[in-house]
Amino acid sequence: MSSQPQTALNPLAEAANATIKAENATVFALLSERGKRFFFPAKGILAQGAEAKAKAKTANATVGIATESGAPMHLNCIGQYFQGLTPAEIYDYAPSFGKPDLRQAWAKKQREETPSLGDTLTSLPIVTNALTHGLAVIGDLFLDPGDEALSSDLMWENYNLSWETRLGAHISLYNFFDKKLTGFNLESFTQSLFSRKGRKLVVALNFPNNPSGYSPSKAEAGAIVNALIAAAQAGSQLVVVCDDAYYGMFYDPACETESLFGKLANAHPNILAIKIDGATKEEFVWGLRVGFITYGVKGGTKALYDALEQKTGGMIRAVISNVSMPGQSIVLKALQNPNFRAQQAEKVEILRKRAAVTGEACRKAEYADCWDVYPFNSGYFMCLRVKGVEAEAVRQHLLEHHGVGAIALGKTELRVAFSCLTEAQIPVVFSAAAASIRALQKK
């Protein structure tokens, strides 16, 4: 068998590795082999282009776009669909790290929403092609084939596709809820952490959770952070990924409304906290594809974060080069708009009402023979644990006989996205689900 030829590390990768190792040896150990190889090609075309931008006063023949009258060349049949954006804000390339103003504006937003960050130094957010891409990049940088990631049993199935199918990592599961379905299963989480004591582990935390719609209470959130710190103190080396896709959609005053990233970014030198967030769900722009990766670790220095940003930017450059310019320009303008928060709150209020109607409809005593309701207090979804029949059979029956669509997950979970139902539709969905379940139970 011929052995794989080993390409020498690029000097920029070596420099970034040396910096990371010197600043925090755990973070270096957490990098995948691919992560260790990666660097941002800052001395190639991009650097020459940046130099020319500053100095080429006569003519700049470096840029890989076409220009006309000092602006990016463009077609009116495309331009007619944009209002209020300059040609540069629509057609130009964005940097691989994202538009600098957008990165600053998103960092400001994160700080406002996360008081426990205090003055903890973190990286600047790096722009990704929304959260899926952010999660993929983190997998590329931190997961080797055979590495283990820990997630709740109720999780977004794309983690499997990205980290297991694509990268060959293995996802282990802890039980998200306790047996009585009263709240977060701290015992299962802690036990899963401690049975892997002293090892490298990527931990995925997704609150508000897809599919259950659950966010921990303040006490639960504190206990989750403490369990991670205890594992780190016991020698575990942890990448903790806070998937904050549904951030801000909290419907119960008991919810922890801060991202756990706030505390984890300053928790322990053995915990590299990574915030994966973005405009997709929060700002109701699913198709714009604008997300962010932000790093934080206790004692993290600017040099450490710069090196991590370089590796991340390099990974983005290698796969997609950069993220959609119109998407970034529009999200930046929204963040700068004085009406942004009020408009966002208005929409969250609509979802809050739907969540309340859902809570009443699904918990009617008459449905006790049909399902248990997983706790939910946030996000877009809620989940039923159906009784006596398989969720997939219920899904098909619901669709065939009642024209109602829902998602079957696992053997017994039926996910209902109340985010896309009117208040009037909600009771109809649950009464149809009950009818389907009873029809199938009788078979």
Ligand SMILES: Cc1ncc(COP(=O)(O)O)c(C=O)c1O
């Ligand atoms: C938990 C979770 N994370 C990430 C994503 C991906 O979001 P995006 O559309 O921004 O890639 C989703 C989308 O459904 C999600 O549910």
